[in-house]
Amino acid sequence: MKSTLPHDKDEQARPDCGMSMKRYKNELRLDVLTARGISEPLVVDDPTDAAALDKAIIALAGKCLTKVERIAFALAFYCTVDWAQIQRHFQDKYERSITGNTAQAYAERARKKIVERAGTSPELDHWEAAWSRRARSKMQQSK
Amino acid sequence: MEQKSTVQNATIQMILDAAQLSRQSGQFLDAVDYLAAALFLDRSNYIAETLLRQLIIECVEARLLGYLGYVPFGYLPNDRFRAIKQLVEQDPDISIYDRLTTDEFALVQAAAADHPAGNSPFALRLKLALQPPQHNLEVIYGFREILGKVDIDNRYFESENLDTDGGGSTASSTDPPTPRPPKRKLN
Secondary structure, eight states: OOOOOOOHHHHHHHHTSSHHHHHHHHHHHHHHHHHHOOOOGGGSSSSHHHHHHHHHHHHHHHHHOOOHHHHHHHHHHHHHHHHHHHHHHIIIIOOOOOOOTTTHHHHHHHHHHHHHTTTOOOOHHHHHHHHHHHHEEEEHHHH | OOOOOHHHHHHHHHHHHHHHHHHHHHOOOHHHHHHHHHHHHHOOOOHHHHHHHHHHHHHHHHHHHHHHHTTTGGGGGGHHHHHHHHHHHHHHOOOOGSSSSSHHHHHHHHHHHHHTTTTTTTHHHOOOOOOOOOOSSSHOOOOOHHHHOOOOGGGSSHHHHHHOOOOHHHHHHSSSSSSOOOOOOOO
């Protein structure tokens, strides 16, 4: 089950933000969770858990991606510009020769790399440990 | 001013960290690309602007002690070189060129104009370096473009080159991509 959209302040404040960027971010989160063996999509519905997960993903991205992948990932994950704008940015500023959806392809490549490494990432280990603690604490409080 | 989420701040920080790493390893072009991305997301990002300013200064300084050390800065006495370098380190917000005396500045400009590669991107780079960094992406892109167009030997951007003595001594210890022009006399 795909979760509802996340709770970042900027995304709420920008209704015109491209839906596909939010989808990219959300699918990446869920793929990472799946790679970690976490079948709990509600993680991304909790603002605190989602933000912590995002930060762990960003930290992993900072380590495992090439320059173009890292930039495409960051521009997409930031969620305030759409694919066309990202493509234009790449075309105008980095690689005039790129065509079509190259920037999106870079972001997709980034997504795959992040998911591939998610299972063994220390950044995500750290996030998962903290998340488990929070989840246990919530359960105890609700009893 | 629009408030950013902690995740957005973390995203920009990841890009800035990459820029800083690239800068430290002498990959100035990559650093500029990262900074362009950061400023694309946040046009008024102070850290990105500051890093860019430092980067431009370092590029100028690298040339000051390396490639550009032949022309025009090779005409400055070594002790002036060292003094300027020290001042730049103390206060990177002030342009290297602002530290030159009027005579030195005229000498540097004349030497640049006289250089065999005077009409090449070499001169463009010098002009760019003379401009204070603008809060404007175009400057970054211009800077990147100029850097990208020129076949720059990376060794001139290696950090050890920045730690050498003044232009004269650096010039004699490196292998220049362009021939050294005839010496000009100081006024």
